[in-house]
Structures are given as structure tokens and as C-alpha cells.
Amino acid sequence: MPSHQRLSVFIIDDNEMTRSLLRVIIQGDQYDVVGDAGTAEAARTRLRSQRADIICLDVVMPDGDGLELLNWIRDKLPGTEVLMVTASTDRSTVEQSLRNGAKGYIVKPFNPGIVMDTLDKIAAQIKAQRAAGKAWR
Template structure:
């Protein structure tokens, strides 16, 4: 099987329909969705063994806070770029997410173009960082 040319993406959202929609939007030549999780705990379990280039992360989950999970991801997968995808429009939440390392913030409901534009922007940043280190 040929090596996928795109970057890997992991989706964390408590809404199954949102996860499915993001997967449908993202999966393709540029990006490969390598997994998803519906709770903070499931995300921690899966991300212990699954690495991703980009992680789409919701803020509000039934068993945890996406901002706390963002910090956990930064410690365990420092090379991963996190894109917040959430209904939370609170300015403090947005600022804290970006201050804590999120590379972007998309508010639900989203459209496919917005998701892909943001992923492409993050992918360009990741590739530039990797090229600088090469």
C-alpha cells in the first residue's frame, strides 16, 4: 500500500455527528484521519499510542475540558498542532486556547472551506518548521 502523502489528523469531539462530518471533510489526498475520540479520557488513551500531525479538539466534553486536554497534548505530543473546533465563542476561552498553543480556532457551525483553509494554513506552518530543522 502506498505511503499517504498527507498529514495525519486526530479528531476529539463529544458529538458523533461532528466527528463524522469532520472526517468526511478532512479525509482525502492531503490529510488522513487516523483516529477519533468522543471523550477526554478516550482521547488520552488513544493518543498514548497514536500520534498525529494535527489534532482537532473540542472545548466542551462530558468528562473534561478541552483547554486542559490541550495542555496534556502539548506535553505528550509537542510536535502536534492543535486546531480548536468548538461552539465556545467566549473571548477568554479563545484567548486561553491560543495562548496555550492552539494553532487555530474554528467556531461551530463550520463550513468545509473554513476547516480546509485552516488545516492548510497549519500544514504550511508544520512543513516550514520541519524544513527549518532539516
């Protein structure tokens, strides 16, 4: 995979302002925000047809739990990495997120630099995995 190819990002958060802010921070030379959703059900529906390399996922949503949605993503969208972006600082939530496959955990209110640094670390892992996968073919 060429290093200049942009990775796709999908944002799931019930707060429209947070989704907009993340879109402004993330969209650029390295990342293409391909969609967003404000509820767990909307996310499931959109992600059935819209693939993403990375999903930014909130824990608290009006119609579901981000941890349940994380499990759905791991099951239905293998190869998609998840970055939790949430106000939840509960230790068990953080631990469960990481144990269930989230590649990072950012607490709101977030700093744009932290968001990008964390995304860049996840992107490096994705690119390394893809390069290794191509080497085995």
C-alpha cells in the first residue's frame, strides 16, 4: 500500500458538534472521513455499505452502548480498527474497550493533537499489517 494513500475514517457519536469537530480535525492529506452516525442503529446501517479503515466510536449513545457496537464491529468488519473517543473515564470501560479490540482511547474534551497522534499510531499499525499481508501473498 503506498504510504501516501489516505485511510478512511467513520465517526460514531451522538453529539453532532463532536462529529463535526472530529471531521474538521481528521479530514486532510492522510485521512478521508467517509461518513458518520449519531446512533448505534444508524452506524450499523451505514457501515453495512460504507467501509472504513478506522472508526472513532463513542461509548454512550441514545440507542445503545458503544462497547456492544465495538463487539459488532469486531465481528462484522474484520480489519477495521476502532478508536474510542468518549467522555467516559470509568476504568472498567477503558479496560473493557481495549480488551475487546479498541486500538486507542481518547477522553473528551480532547486535544486535536492527541486525536491525530493516536490516529497516526493506528494508521502505522494498519499499514504495517497490510505490508506484511502483501509479503505473504
